Amino acid sequence: MKAKNQRLVLTLAALGALVAAALLAMSALRNQASFFYSPADALRDHVRPGQAIRLGGMVEKGSLVREPDGVTIDFRVTDGAASVAARYTGIVPDLFREGSGVVAEGRFVAPGTFVADTILAKHDEKYMPPQIAGSMHETKSLKP
């Protein structure tokens, strides 16, 4: 075999081994590398109350309630399969609204009840001008 071909085979073999190793590592990391729990995962994995986690999903439509104190909100986080009641005190991002994605950092105080310290709004991959979105997204925002 010519030296050039030998180097080609060697490089390709090394590359193949590298890709295989990386894919293995990535699939092993699959759960650890997730940024948040979905409600169904959190219930299935029996996340301990008090354990700091992130809970992500959609803010269930019609679930958003502002408490009389004006800064505390109650809402439900859903992933379609399960839903969890959540409570948060503080200022939420502009994009936090019913029917939109949310990632809440906090802990379960009881199974199915979550208290958040931080609220992040999660944007989805759909971008459209307000005129098109129009009636489709007539969801109530938190802006007073």
Added chain:
Amino acid sequence: MHAFANPTRFLSLARPLTGWLGWAGAVLALVGIIAGLTLTPRDYLQGETVRIMYIHVPAAWLGMAGWGGIAAASVAELVWRHPLAAIAARATAVPGAVFAAICLASGSIWGRPTWGTWWEWDGRLTSMLVLFFLYIAYIALADASADRGGGARVAAIFGLVGAINLPIIHFSVLWWRTLHQGQSIGFTGSTIAPSILWPLPLTTIGFTLLFTAIILMRMRMLLANAKLEARQRRMGGAA
């Protein structure tokens, strides 16, 4: 002589191409930026900050494409010992790092009003930051091996190994739950309304042409420096 035959042919092509690509890219990118800042509507959720996409997406693409180029050149260097391959790989490192940094910075500036945070350690953001650090390490490694000479193969192997991060960046939003949204533009279509989308190809193609011109400039610089060093060494030996 074989080593010089290729660069000569390359230079006769690169010299006119540098200006053409540079100007065409600058004009296209500028048109896209102006259109993206003035002509397109705002997004129904993000509002005006959606306009950051027109620079964020090209920067992300070039940050990743840059390392793709380094990896391809590294293969050419390791397998065929092509004399221009090492030059091309070294010329791509700094521009790639700059665009990866622009991607991270513009994404962070978008994240604050959209997500409510400058930075989170999710899969997409972390793997992109890793790419930036890989560039820094590659630049240091290529500089060190160029100084000592002959050690260029270490940089090539590193360029090849680092390419494994590219699919991780791309698929991070599919494999893992991330704060970063999923892919908007695929082979089958896009989930971005056409009225918002249209300047994006302009800035993407524009910045890509400009990126190519910058790489050509840096390759010409490295070739001229190599020529200079070779001549100085020969004159030093004669004296």
Added chain:
Amino acid sequence: MNPWLFVVAAYAVACLGTLGLTLASLVAMRRAERAAESLKRR
């Protein structure tokens, strides 16, 4: 929070970064090629 503040900041970072990189590369190339050229003539 004014969204335009963020838009302008992001565009400033991108444009200044690209411009700086382009000019630096151009100047470095010119200098190197001129040095190589002048050495040839000597």
